[in-house]
Amino acid sequence: MDSEFTRKSKFHNDHPPGESPRRSQPEEPGRRWRRQDFHFELPPDLIAQHPPARRGDSRLLVLDGATGALDDRRFEELPHLLHPDDLLVFNDTRVIPARLHGRKTSGGRIELLVERLLDERRALVHLHASKAPKAGGVLLLDAGFTATVLARHGELFEIRTESDRPLLALLEQHGQIPLPPYIAREPTERDRERYQTIYARQSGAVAAPTAGLHFDRALLDRIEALGVAQTFITLHVGAGTFQPLRVERLTEHHMHGERVEVGAEACEQIRAARERGGRVIAVGTTAVRALETVTDEAGIARPWCGETRIFIYPGYRFRCVDALLTNFHLPESTLLMLVAAFAGHTATLNAYRHAVERRYRFFSYGDAMFLNRHRPTV
Numbered sequence: 001m002d003s004e005f006t007r008k009s010k011f012h013n014d015h016p017p018g019e020s021p022r023r024s025q026p027e028e029p030g031r032r033w034r035r036q037d038f039h040f041e042l043p044p045d046l047i048a049q050h051p052p053a054r055r056g057d058s059r060l061l062v063l064d065g066a067t068g069a070l071d072d073r074r075f076e077e078l079p080h081l082l083h084p085d086d087l088l089v090f091n092d093t094r095v096i097p098a099r100l101h102g103r104k105t106s107g108g109r110i111e112l113l114v115e116r117l118l119d120e121r122r123a124l125v126h127l128h129a130s131k132a133p134k135a136g137g138v139l140l141l142d143a144g145f146t147a148t149v150l151a152r153h154g155e156l157f158e159i160r161t162e163s164d165r166p167l168l169a170l171l172e173q174h175g176q177i178p179l180p181p182y183i184a185r186e187p188t189e190r191d192r193e194r195y196q197t198i199y200a201r202q203s204g205a206v207a208a209p210t211a212g213l214h215f216d217r218a219l220l221d222r223i224e225a226l227g228v229a230q231t232f233i234t235l236h237v238g239a240g241t242f243q244p245l246r247v248e249r250l251t252e253h254h255m256h257g258e259r260v261e262v263g264a265e266a267c268e269q270i271r272a273a274r275e276r277g278g279r280v281i282a283v284g285t286t287a288v289r290a291l292e293t294v295t296d297e298a299g300i301a302r303p304w305c306g307e308t309r310i311f312i313y314p315g316y317r318f319r320c321v322d323a324l325l326t327n328f329h330l331p332e333s334t335l336l337m338l339v340a341a342f343a344g345h346t347a348t349l350n351a352y353r354h355a356v357e358r359r360y361r362f363f364s365y366g367d368a369m370f371l372n373r374h375r376p377t378v
Contacts, residue, residue: 016293016304033250033313035332038340040352042331047182048365051194055216059360059367063351065343065374070354075214078325081370084227085278086323087269091209091286092232094200096168097175097192102141104133112139112147113178115156115206115238116259120166124156126239133157143174168203178206180364181242182330195364204236204259210327210364211284229278231269235260235286235308245332255311255334258286260304262294267301270320274299279322285335288312288321288342295320313337314345324371328355328362344374 052058060078062071082088098114110133113126127149133139137149145163152158161167177187177195187195197212199220224230240256247253270280270291282288293308295301299319311334324342329335340348351369360367 016306016308016310031314033315033337034248035245035250036248037345038332038336038349040331040349040356042356042362046356046359046362046366048361048363048367049183049185051190051213051365055194055198056214056219058214061351061355061360061367061369063343063347063369063371065347065372068344068347068350070351072358075368076219078219078370079222079226079228082223082226082228082281083278085273085276086281087229087231087273087278088223088281088283089266089270089287089291090197090199090212090230090232090283091235091237091290092197092199092201093205093209093234093236093286094203095177095196095205095208095237096203097171097177098206099176099178100141100143100171100174102139102143104129105138105140110139112141112159113206113239114167114171114175115240116236117168117204118158120168121161121163122150123159123161123167124153125159126155127157127159141174143170145170178239180207182363183365199232202234202236202261204234206239207237207241208364209235209237209284209286211325211368213364214368215283229269229273231266233260233262233266233287233290235290237286241335242330244330245334250311250313250337253311253334255309257307257309258289260290260293260306260308262290262301262304264303267294267303270301280320281323281325282321283325285324285326285329285338288324288338291320292318311337312341314341316341318342318373322373324373325368326371327364327368328352328360328366330363339369339371342373343371347374 056075058075060073060075100112103109108130111128114123116124133149135149135151139147147159147161150158150160177191179187195208236259238258245253273280289310293310294304
């Protein structure tokens with residue numbers, strides 16, 4: 001299935017340079033990581049249900065991965081943590097209004113969440129119904145058009161819309177913004193703007209790269225005025241980002257695939273930052289996954305487009321990213337595991353306990369962290 005649905009381009013390669021298994025010294029030699037190693041207690045009232053009044057009006061917890069030291073700041077202070085030779089890497093994916101409702105011809109209600117656009121009329125979707133439709137089944141969408149189920153691929157259904165208009169245009173007109181499952185309310189028109197970065201331009205995500213939600217134009221201008229370089233990659237975030245692990249041992253987990261494209265300009269910016277002694281700073285875990293996917297053992301990032309299934313957890317040796325800006329993540333999630341690999345497992349869980357005690361706001365509309373990389377000794 002992967003080869004059939006991978007988006008081709010001049011950068012496409014079947015084997016991303018950085019996605020081969022790592023043979024590296026784990027943070028704790030001999031430790032077999034389990035799901036519960038990444039658990040923390042979170043009071044439900046700390047889960048942000050709405051964005052702050054304005055972008056950037058958030059708190060920022062700074063974690064030094066080398067020492068474990070913590071510093072409570074405001075997000076507007078981010079420029080003070082940057083150096084003129086640094087490079088910020090942003091994910092410019094754009095969230096599509098991917099949720100539709102309708103019914104089967106039998107009358108049963110359905111909810112459809114687009115996971116991936118395959119072409120102008122075909123898509124892979126999550127389909128919630130009392131009984132799963134079979135191939136050839138017709139879906140009657142409330143938006144006024146129909147779709148035919150072509151096939152089932154594991155948990156996803158392949159559908160084709162029966163309309164003269166492209167599916168993306170139909171979604172833009174009729175679809176709902178797919179807020180994360182932990183936001184217990186219906187999306188509003190305000191979410192169409194706020195659950196989207198101001199630099200989003202490549203349509204295809206069904207979840208926002210949330211670290212970027214904090215930036216407004218004024219803050220980006222301040223950062224640019226400092227001489228900090230900026231570049232963009234694309235990783236279309238899928239609904240799998242919210243899926244819990246269904247296995248106990250991390251080595252048994254199969255990561256969901258997400259489409260990524262890193263162009264020649266971004267690779268050149270990374271090379272230049274290295275040459276001048278600056279840091280590569282990923283804005284969000286999605287940027288980390290994209291950059292580590294395309295960076296080889298020698299630390300060279302190469303242009304590439306395809307599907308990544310890279311799974312980063314403690315023991316992983318980072319090849320590209322030096323610092324990370326990210327929001328707080330779900331307990332036992334693959335994103336928390338990535339952060340623990342980046343800043344150290346003990347330091348990360350201590351930081352999360354600190355954030356709970358200080359009542360930081362969690363998840364997509366919540367507060368942020370800035371982390372310098374943990375560098376274990378071999």
